Amino acid sequence: MRRLFWKFFTIIWLTMAASIAVLFAASALFHLLPMSREIERGQQLFALDMASRLLAHNGKGAVMAFGLEAAKADPPINLTISEVPSPGDCPAETTENVRSVESGGTCYRVVLHSQGPGLVLETWTRIAPWLSALLAAAVAAYWLARYLIRPVGHLRSGLAALASGRFDIRIxxxxxxxxxxxxxxxxxxxxxxxxxxxxxxSQQRLFHDVSHELRSPLSRLQAAIGVLQQNPAKLDVMMERMIREVERIDGLVGEILTLARLTDRSQEGLELQTLDVIDLLNDIVSDAAFEAQARGIRVLHEGAETFVAEVNGELIYRALENVIRNAVKYTSDCSQVSVRSQLEDNTLHILVTDQGPGVAPSDLDKIFQPFSRGEDAVARSGYGLGLAITKQAVMRHGGRVAASIAETGGLTVALVISRSNNRIHPSNGRS
Structure with missing residues (x-):
């Protein structure tokens, strides 16, 4: 918040400095210095008294010279001297602007001619400093409020748009x-x-894909039921077909539930076990190699010999199995799937590389999305959920998964699994 603080400080400080500058400028222009009228009046009265004393002691010539100098002052002081025809003693006439003085047997009257500023100017003189300060404060308050309220208004409109379901809003x-x-x-x-x-x-795409994936087996089930209705003699054949379709639907629903459980961050945590991840990896490689013999595919593992970690065994097994079986599924016949593992500190790095057609570079991230198989991938059996489950399972263990183009032109999937992490909060049922 330091930048915002200094912006506010600078605005307020500059405003106060401008207010002071305006006050000084107005004072200099309109003579609005504090007590300026009182000071000016005091100067005039002092000049009147001084002229009276000069007249009494030095005569009319001295006071005339003094009057000329007073008229040149800033502000000018206007004094007039006149003789008073008096048959007797000089009258003791002393008012605010008039003095009667006897000098050399002659009575003189010294008059101070002062012009007041008038009611309007006098009022303006007194309130102008306060008005200037209030105006400067109002300007500062306006710009500061505008500076603060405008972005708050944008945020408010953006939040209102989000509340109404418009997620395309940007501010x-x-x-x-x-x-x-x-x-x-x-x-x-x-x-x-x-x-x-x-x-x-993603949610809309998931609903669409789930509906599409369920529609095909359901359509085949309906077709099998229709065949049975027309020809009950085909019961055994159609029953086998119906069982396969039901198993396919059950498997799809199971995969969807697994993915939903992994993506649900509101769960308290996963149940952990202490086990050797390399043992799981070797078991998966052995099973995959046995099944891949029919296509002349070799599945080989080389690298680490042991990696004991606290993981959820079922999820890590499914994550590794999905990647390796996916590699076997898409690799070319009579080729090889390479599984390499390496230990770095408390982290296990696994690389699974096939020799298949691979995917386009633009699809490297998409293959980890549900029901995505890559636009250039060869169509084979499956739901397109395996790599999505792998990514979520590894991420729940504090690891990461990424795909890249292999040097042989196939696909390389890299998995990183930590020995222990803070991303999972084990449940009380941990064994």
Missing amino acids: GDRMDGRKDEVAALAHDFDASAARLEELQR
Whole structure:
């Protein structure tokens, strides 16, 4: 929050500095210094008294010279001297602007001619500093409130759009080039909205794909039932077909439930076991090699001999099995699937490489999405959920999964599994 703090500090400080500058400028322009009228009045009265004393002691010539100098002052002081025809003693006439002085047997009247500023100017003189300060404060408050409220308004409209289901809303480009914490908050909002939009699309795509995958076996079941209705003699053949389709639906539903369980972050954690991941890997490689003999495919594992870790055995087994069986499924006949493992500190790195057609570089991330097999992949049996389950299972263990193009042109899937991690909170039933 430091950048935002310094922006507020700078705005307020500059506003106060501008207010002071305006006050000084107005004072200099309109003579609005504090007590300026009182000071000016005091100067005039002092000049009047001084002229009276000069007249009494030095005569009319001295006071005339003094009057000329006073008229040149800033502000000018206007004094007039006149004789008073008086048959007797000089009258003791002393008012605010008039003095009666006897000098050399002659009575003189010294008059101070002062012009007041008038009611309007006098009022303006007194309230102008306060009005200037209030105006400067109002300007500062306006710009500060505008500076704060505009992005808050954008955030509010964005949140309202999200609440109404519009996840395509973006507000980062409305920040007018700001680079403070408010702009960072707006960009975080955009990232959250983009993520929600992606999740919405994934959910819609998942519903579509699940419906599509279920529709095919259900259609075949309906077809088998129709055949049985027309020809009951085919009961045995159709029953076998119906069992296969039911098993296919059951397997698909099981895969979907597994994926849903892995993607549900609200669960407390997974039940962990302490086991050797390399033993699981060797068992999977042995089974896959046996099944791949029919196509002349060799499945070989080389590398680490042991890796004891705290994992959920079922999920790690399924994650490794899905990758290896996927490699066997898509590799070319009479080729080889290579499984290499390597230990780095407390981490196990596994590389599974096939010699199949591979996938396009643009599909490397898509193959880990549900029901995705890659646009250039050869169509084979399966639901397209295996690699999606692998990714979620490994991520739940604090690891990561990535795919790349192999040097042989096939696909390489890299899995990283930690010996222990903080991503999983084991349940009380851990063995």
